[in-house]
Amino acid sequence: MAVMKKRTSARWKVIEVEHRKISKAVISRLPRYYRYLGDLLESGVERISSNDLSKKMQVTASQIRQDLNNFGGFGQQGYGYNVKYLYTEIGKILGLNKTHNFIIIGAGNLGQALANYASFERSGFILKSLFDVNPRLEGVSIRGIRVRMMDELVDFLQNNDIEIAALTIPRSKAVEVSDILIANGIRAIWNFAHTDLTLPKDVIVESVHLSDSLMKLSYNISQHEVGHKK
């Protein structure tokens, strides 16, 4: 009964809170919470306090409680958080309780690498097709999913319910292709092209700039050298 009461009140809070804008900083921490909770769940841990979790994750307990309370009261005073419940709730917040159909544009090395990541499927991301301009890839399949030619793209989009497109193509083609995608109903782009996409504000873009990441690594190496010379 205590748990039901808790859940009900949590749900109420979520509804009340929906208008408030959650900061990007908070959102970017959610997948990490989700990962740690998944690990705890797997090791059979039933409940955890913000304090214990904070030690594992190397963040403050305060931050954990503040972050979670953006979405509702998932814990219980004197008890902590039920791992399974919190895991499920964060999953819902992240939209992992629904399936999302996606396609990959660019079936080169990176596109194929993403296509082979079967673990995305476990989170509800279903790959429906890959597309490429290279005729050599025509008819090739990855995990049973066909690579199609780019001239089939528009037709495919119009006949399938695809939400997300991963863009693993050279930057020179990125703008042109993303325009086609959006004109044909794609609502979110996972952008691996080395460029910024400025798209209508109702289209979601999440970019992974690998070279930016490598440059940050490089910066830190240089800084470290400077530190040592002192």
Added chain:
Amino acid sequence: MAVMKKRTSARWKVIEVEHRKISKAVISRLPRYYRYLGDLLESGVERISSNDLSKKMQVTASQIRQDLNNFGGFGQQGYGYNVKYLYTEIGKILGLNKTHNFIIIGAGNLGQALANYASFERSGFILKSLFDVNPRLEGVSIRGIRVRMMDELVDFLQNNDIEIAALTIPRSKAVEVSDILIANGIRAIWNFAHTDLTLPKDVIVESVHLSDSLMKLSYNISQHEVGHKK
């Protein structure tokens, strides 16, 4: 003459400033500045004001000036910034004026995709070898670079000057392998494994968590739906 004076004073500032801790937020914006300046350079633009750059990049001019002044005065009152000079200087800050030898651990799809990114080479990142446990990959070459077996790793590290290791292996092996890498002189890890690595503080870790990125995308889709229902 004016430029020389400027450069001298900039250098002096950089030296003076080296102790100050630059925030992660600033560092993560540097590769983006570098990218935009590279584009400007290519299109033959010689100088740019913080204001014009701010419009292109959709950030405030104030932020640009603040960010750059963490590292020294690269601009000139009444003139703006010399594109080529600023590009070069940011390159230096990011450590791109030096070469960095690296290896890839895990020659699966993602490892091979990274190996094929020839553009890393242009920024000074030189791939020296890939490693894998899969005997099928023994002797395979990517862009002329050999895949070696994991049992050759220690020997290879001891006989080559390798700074960075990209980790494109399953999370279950990540901790074990990173321990070996660090014991044999690797100073920086570009981590694609779906786990956090807690390593000695003199080892640099830069993680790319693809599934975290996809979850953020998913969150934003859900939010967008909520918004529409209103």
Added chain:
DNA sequence: TAGATTGTTAATCGATTAACAATC
């Protein structure tokens, strides 16, 4: 009930933006 731990308010810290004097 007493102890534990949350949810939440208040305090602090840091990052961003605004403003403007310095100066090219």
Added chain:
DNA sequence: TAGATTGTTAATCGATTAACAATC
């Protein structure tokens, strides 16, 4: 010189941490 634009200080905004009353 006058106009433009930086470098930098001050003001604002937002995010993190601390503290503690509420409550399980």
